Amino acid sequence: MRPAGRAETDSLYFDYPQFEAPADRARLDAPVPVAIVGAGPVGMTAALALAREGVASVLFDAKATFNDGSRAICIARQSYHILERLGAVAPFLEKSLGWTTGRSFYRGRQILEFEMPDSPREKYRPMYNIEQQYIEQFLWEAIEREPLIETRWQSEVTGVEDMDGGVTLSVRDPHGSYRLRADWLLAADGARSAVRGLRGLRLKGENYEGRYVIADVQMDHDYPTIRRALFDPDCRRGGTVLVHRQPDNIWRIDYQLRDGEDEAEAIAEANVRASVAAVLAELGYTGTWELEWWSIYSANTLALDDYRDGRVFFIGDSAHIVPIFGVRGLNNGLADAQNVAWKLARVIDGKAGEALLDSYSPERRGATLDVFANASKSARFMTPPTPGWQLMRDAALSLALSHPFAGELANPRQMTPYTYADSPIVSPDDPGFPSGPVPGAPLPEARVGSGYLSDLLGPGFTLLSIGADLGDGLVGDDLTVVALQPGSEAAEMLGAGPGAAYLVRPDSHIAARWMHPTPALVRAALQRSIGGGRR
Amino acid sequence: MTPGEVETVYEALATTLDSVEASRRELFLAKLALLLAHDIADTGRVRRRIDEAARNLDV
Numbered sequence A: 001m002r003p004a005g006r007a008e009t010d011s012l013y014f015d016y017p018q019f020e021a022p023a024d025r026a027r028l029d030a031p032v033p034v035a036i037v038g039a040g041p042v043g044m045t046a047a048l049a050l051a052r053e054g055v056a057s058v059l060f061d062a063k064a065t066f067n068d069g070s071r072a073i074c075i076a077r078q079s080y081h082i083l084e085r086l087g088a089v090a091p092f093l094e095k096s097l098g099w100t101t102g103r104s105f106y107r108g109r110q111i112l113e114f115e116m117p118d119s120p121r122e123k124y125r126p127m128y129n130i131e132q133q134y135i136e137q138f139l140w141e142a143i144e145r146e147p148l149i150e151t152r153w154q155s156e157v158t159g160v161e162d163m164d165g166g167v168t169l170s171v172r173d174p175h176g177s178y179r180l181r182a183d184w185l186l187a188a189d190g191a192r193s194a195v196r197g198l199r200g201l202r203l204k205g206e207n208y209e210g211r212y213v214i215a216d217v218q219m220d221h222d223y224p225t226i227r228r229a230l231f232d233p234d235c236r237r238g239g240t241v242l243v244h245r246q247p248d249n250i251w252r253i254d255y256q257l258r259d260g261e262d263e264a265e266a267i268a269e270a271n272v273r274a275s276v277a278a279v280l281a282e283l284g285y286t287g288t289w290e291l292e293w294w295s296i297y298s299a300n301t302l303a304l305d306d307y308r309d310g311r312v313f314f315i316g317d318s319a320h321i322v323p324i325f326g327v328r329g330l331n332n333g334l335a336d337a338q339n340v341a342w343k344l345a346r347v348i349d350g351k352a353g354e355a356l357l358d359s360y361s362p363e364r365r366g367a368t369l370d371v372f373a374n375a376s377k378s379a380r381f382m383t384p385p386t387p388g389w390q391l392m393r394d395a396a397l398s399l400a401l402s403h404p405f406a407g408e409l410a411n412p413r414q415m416t417p418y419t420y421a422d423s424p425i426v427s428p429d430d431p432g433f434p435s436g437p438v439p440g441a442p443l444p445e446a447r448v449g450s451g452y453l454s455d456l457l458g459p460g461f462t463l464l465s466i467g468a469d470l471g472d473g474l475v476g477d478d479l480t481v482v483a484l485q486p487g488s489e490a491a492e493m494l495g496a497g498p499g500a501a502y503l504v505r506p507d508s509h510i511a512a513r514w515m516h517p518t519p520a521l522v523r524a525a526l527q528r529s530i531g532g533g534r535r
Numbered sequence B: 001m002t003p004g005e006v007e008t009v010y011e012a013l014a015t016t017l018d019s020v021e022a023s024r025r026e027l028f029l030a031k032l033a034l035l036l037a038h039d040i041a042d043t044g045r046v047r048r049r050i051d052e053a054a055r056n057l058d059v
């Protein structure tokens, strides 16, 4: 929502483009290998990830421009690695604000300052703040450079029917309606997914107590990029307030509504202004400010039982809704897109059998359930659901004023990368390793020469050989071999002595590792990583 | 702890509970529980004590 007199995309700092429906009507009904419904951040990322693998796609979006409002503003390190592999990270680095620190306050007094894991061996910071419009704009700029992606704006998908070896889509745009066939469909159509409804599927899970108004204001506020959480502040007794800095002097103020506070009333402009003014007074800000945009949000943990339905894959918000405090909604969506893209591309070009696609749902749904567990913890701290949780939360906050250990309970711990431990395509661990990432975990970063380990990864699978002698027979069109020095920082991060090797997937997760690899072991793990082999 | 020492703690708790405003007693006890648990630094033992303290509440 925006202040009276301003249109939905009338922003103080961002010019929304206007996209037309396809003018050339010839061949709109031509079959496509992959159709993607939804050109939000997740759909665009999927299209780019497929194009990087050489797979063409058509992207449909019902709207004529990007999503309105700043929405998801915290992009995690892992997502920057994904964006880098798509060749899209440069404008993000230029625009966004990296951060590592959070501060929590109880009744105006600081009870905790936490640092997210960071070190000089990391190429990217743990978190970056940037408004979602820029995320979409920068992805869109990459898509415009990409001949393998065709985007159809103002094009609403209204039907999906199964057919032999594919689906038929019905599409409606301002000029008319048409049908086309797609071998595969990625449903990236967001929280209210039309495709989900058309397939008769429902999200399942829990709704938490606690509704938040999220409001953006523009102001010259002198405070570093540090996440602030205010518990039980004077401006909102009994509630929680979050404050985040964004580019363009935009500040995100999230504040919790009281029990019984009427939603419709809470989001009336005058009430939003009054609530924001009270928060700013609490922060000690006395200058002028302008209201940019606001919305309302409640904490849910909802997901599909299976992210795959035949030839249809659900990615992003269409598959899962997570509470805002975990900052995982969008980040997980980007990982969904990357995960399904590398698998689908290998099935489409015949390198892998369809069994590979069965690993998408367990891996990515597993990541969602992990977020649920963490998010439920944060949600219970931010908005205690029952008297017991409320009492213990208040006790922790009160104790934290004098005893820092209790303040740690307010640490949101937003940065735990997920390990695909139970994935059918991840190999069992070699128990000989004293340390380092287990199969299924993301590859850790390390400095190598004047760059980073992640810079050395090939376009497909990568074998990191720490002085292992495996001959040249393994190198193929989907495998790059990279030699690492024993004793180097990278070897140390991997807990790898001389002769060891790691097999890394196209999404930078570990597929397998060995203290004493042989070409046969590596080949077997590669087969397993693509779902058991060729058709 | 000798019976005398237990008694000293018992009295200190009683007088502090009386000096705390009625609506804050629960909060005070919850803080104290967290603080003592942190001192004991033995999760298993603390959890057993939590279970034990929850018994016989209506007798």
Ligand SMILES: Cc1cc2nc3c(=O)[nH]c(=O)nc-3n(C[C@H](O)[C@H](O)[C@H](O)COP(=O)(O)OP(=O)(O)OC[C@H]3O[C@@H](n4cnc5c(N)ncnc54)[C@H](O)[C@@H]3O)c2cc1C
Pocket (backbone or CB within 6 Å): A037, A038, A039, A040, A041, A042, A043, A060, A061, A062, A063, A067, A069, A070, A071, A072, A073, A074, A132, A155, A156, A157, A158, A188, A189, A190, A191, A193, A194, A195, A214, A295, A296, A297, A315, A316, A317, A318, A324, A327, A328, A329, A330, A333
């Ligand atoms: C008001 C609001 C505030 C939010 N705030 C936060 C926040 O503070 N922090 C946070 O982490 N996350 C936030 N989120 C969530 C975050 O925006 C999403 O996680 C993220 O946008 C998900 O991306 P997506 O690409 O999966 O879906 P979306 O961004 O929702 O994109 C879906 C796209 O599909 C298109 N579409 C839908 N149906 C059809 C159809 N039938 N045919 C064609 N196209 C269709 C839509 O037009 C849209 O462009 C917020 C979301 C909303 C709505």
